Amino acid sequence: MTGPVIIITPAPTANGDMHLGHIAGPFLAADVCARYVRATGRAALLGTGVQDTSTFVVTTARRLGTTPDALVRRAAKEIEATLDALAIQVDGFTGWEDRFLSFVREVVGELWEQGRIVLRPMVFPYAPRTGEFLVDGHIAGACPVCLADSCGGLCETCGHPVPANELRNPRSTRDPEEAVEFRTVEVLVLPLEQYRGRLRAHFDHVATMLRPRAAQLIDELLGKPLVDFPVTYPSSWGIPAPGLPGQVVNPNAEPVAWTLYCSMLAAESAGHSPASEHELWLPQAGSELVYFLGADNLYPFAIAGLGMLAAYRPECLFPTRLFTNEFYELDREKFSTSRGHLVWARDLAAQAPRDLIRFHLATDSPELQRSSFSRTELARLTRIRLVEPWNRVAERVNGLSGSGPLPVSARAQSDAARIAERFRAAYELPRFSLQRAATTITQQLHRLTDPALDGGDLCHQTEVVLRYAAPILVDLATALPDTGLTGITIRDSVEPLRLPLLSPLES
Numbered sequence: 074m075t076g077p078v079i080i081i082t083p084a085p086t087a088n089g090d091m092h093l094g095h096i097a098g099p100f101l102a103a104d105v106c107a108r109y110v111r112a113t114g115r116a117a118l119l120g121t122g123v124q125d126t127s128t129f130v131v132t133t134a135r136r137l138g139t140t141p142d143a144l145v146r147r148a149a150k151e152i153e154a155t156l157d158a159l160a161i162q163v164d165g166f167t168g169w170e171d172r173f174l175s176f177v178r179e180v181v182g183e184l185w186e187q188g189r190i191v192l193r194p195m196v197f198p199y200a201p202r203t204g205e206f207l208v209d210g211h212i213a214g215a216c217p218v219c220l221a222d223s224c225g226g227l228c229e230t231c232g233h234p235v236p237a238n239e240l241r242n243p244r245s246t247r248d249p250e251e252a253v254e255f256r257t258v259e260v261l262v263l264p265l266e267q268y269r270g271r272l273r274a275h276f277d278h279v280a281t282m283l284r285p286r287a288a289q290l291i292d293e294l295l296g297k298p299l300v301d302f303p304v305t306y307p308s309s310w311g312i313p314a315p316g317l318p319g320q321v322v323n324p325n326a327e328p329v330a331w332t333l334y335c336s337m338l339a340a341e342s343a344g345h346s347p348a349s350e351h352e353l354w355l356p357q358a359g360s361e362l363v364y365f366l367g368a369d370n371l372y373p374f375a376i377a378g379l380g381m382l383a384a385y386r387p388e389c390l391f392p393t394r395l396f397t398n399e400f401y402e403l404d405r406e407k408f409s410t411s412r413g414h415l416v417w418a419r420d421l422a423a424q425a426p427r428d429l430i431r432f433h434l435a436t437d438s439p440e441l442q443r444s445s446f447s448r449t450e451l452a453r454l455t456r457i458r459l460v461e462p463w464n465r466v467a468e469r470v471n472g473l474s475g476s477g478p479l480p481v482s483a484r485a486q487s488d489a490a491r492i493a494e495r496f497r498a499a500y501e502l503p504r505f506s507l508q509r510a511a512t513t514i515t516q517q518l519h520r521l522t523d524p525a526l527d528g529g530d531l532c533h534q535t536e537v538v539l540r541y542a543a544p545i546l547v548d549l550a551t552a553l554p555d556t557g558l559t560g561i562t563i564r565d566s567v568e569p570l571r572l573p574l575l576s577p578l579e580s
């Protein structure tokens with residue numbers, strides 16, 4: 074049975090709008106993948122949302138002089154508007170609705186009741202001045218693994234988990250001079266080591282499909298015993314832990330509930346009514362489970378998250394496709410909201426056609442290494458690789474418009490089949506690559522500018538290129554009668570399309 078392709082990309086933190094780094098990371102790739110899957114006739118469901126429980130919501134609200142609640146509400150609206158502005162179509166958008174909060178508590182409660190998560194003492198930094206425990210974004214220091222500056226919980230440089238009491242030279246992020254003590258608290262933990270065998274077997278099975286950085290991190294993590302994973306911790310901001318006053322669910326322990334819930338929500342928006350949150354994750358559902366995520370999200374989603382899934386519903390499948398990305402920078406420096414070193418994705422979409430933005434971000438996709446945005450490069454790259462060759466081809470095709478059905482030679486049909494094959498090699502799972510898909514658009518457009526190519530042969534091959542470019546160039550693709558890729562692609566005669574021209578951006 075062939076079920077849907079379920080595409081999940083972790084929810085951005087609800088502490089502000091999305092900058093271009095977010096879009097160039099997992100979001101554009103997830104959208105293009107979903108559009109391609111649908112064009113081939115298979116159902117695709119894309120799930121994401123906003124995460125309001127991160128401590129970064131509290132630290133950002135403090136910096137901006139607002140309340141965490143007000144910040145979350147504003148950020149959620151902005152994030153939805155930005156996804157829309159860049160034509161990123163989301164089927165399941167998870168927020169902080171009661172139904173989701175109850176499900177998270179239900180998962181934690183059930184795991185505790187069944188003895189799969191247990192109370193164990195853990196040491197946490199504590200600020201005696203305020204009587205608060207300093208978890209995640211409230212504490213910083215040097216990562217004990219890679220020595221880079223990191224917050225508690227997870228190091229975004231090396232991707233390893235960082236128990237807050239193991240940070241070197243720990244300091245409160247609210248006030249670096251604030252005295253920090255360490256106190257022991259009994260919290261619920263998942264004895265993750267029990268699941269290392271299943272995780273190892275799974276990642277051995279999918280090893281050749283992982284991008285190099287993900288493969289390295291997974292080997293590092295699974296190459297030694299896994300430390301207990303805190304499912305709850307002492308804090309006042311987050312989803313209250315069932316039966317443990319003063320504790321909340323660790324936001325990094327939400328992924329198991331979140332991914333299942335998000336899949337169900339996406340299915341509901343497509344008109345289905347799954348019987349449970351995890352129904353689409355059962356082997357009999359025939360789903361293909363795909364994650365698009367930053368490399369720093371691997372530990373919570375693919376190690377701790379899947380360990381928790383194995384504990385909660387061992388019969389569920391694990392995702393077999395994990396597409397990681399590196400950071401996307403601005404002028405070769407990391408995006409930074411606090412320093413104002415960023416480009417808001419929605420601002421850029423108001424200044425430049427979104428097809429040009431999508432094409433540029435796809436060409437420069439940070440799939441394997443960091444890449445960097447510059448406004449000058451956006452204008453130059455899109456002009457050379459898309460606008461100019463496209464306009465030359467479109468003007469010639471438009472010159473043939475109205476001349477009735479034109480014959481397509483056998484050679485051109487065979488070339489069209491090769492074009493389709495090159496695009497499929499870029500889009501198909503498990504080797505999906507946004508960057509290769511965008512590069513293929515450029516290569517094929519340059520080929521089509523050859524004056525020797527004319528008549529029905531030119532029109533047909535242009536249409537095939539546009540059909541396969543459609544998951545990226547969503548507005549240009551509206552020139553097509555439909556964006557399907559099943560059956561009808563290669564033809565022996567063709568009615569020339571009327572194609573729109575693209576305007577170059579000013580440098």
Ligand SMILES: [Zn+2]
Pocket residue numbers: 216217218219220221223228229230231232233
């Ligand atoms: Zn590190």
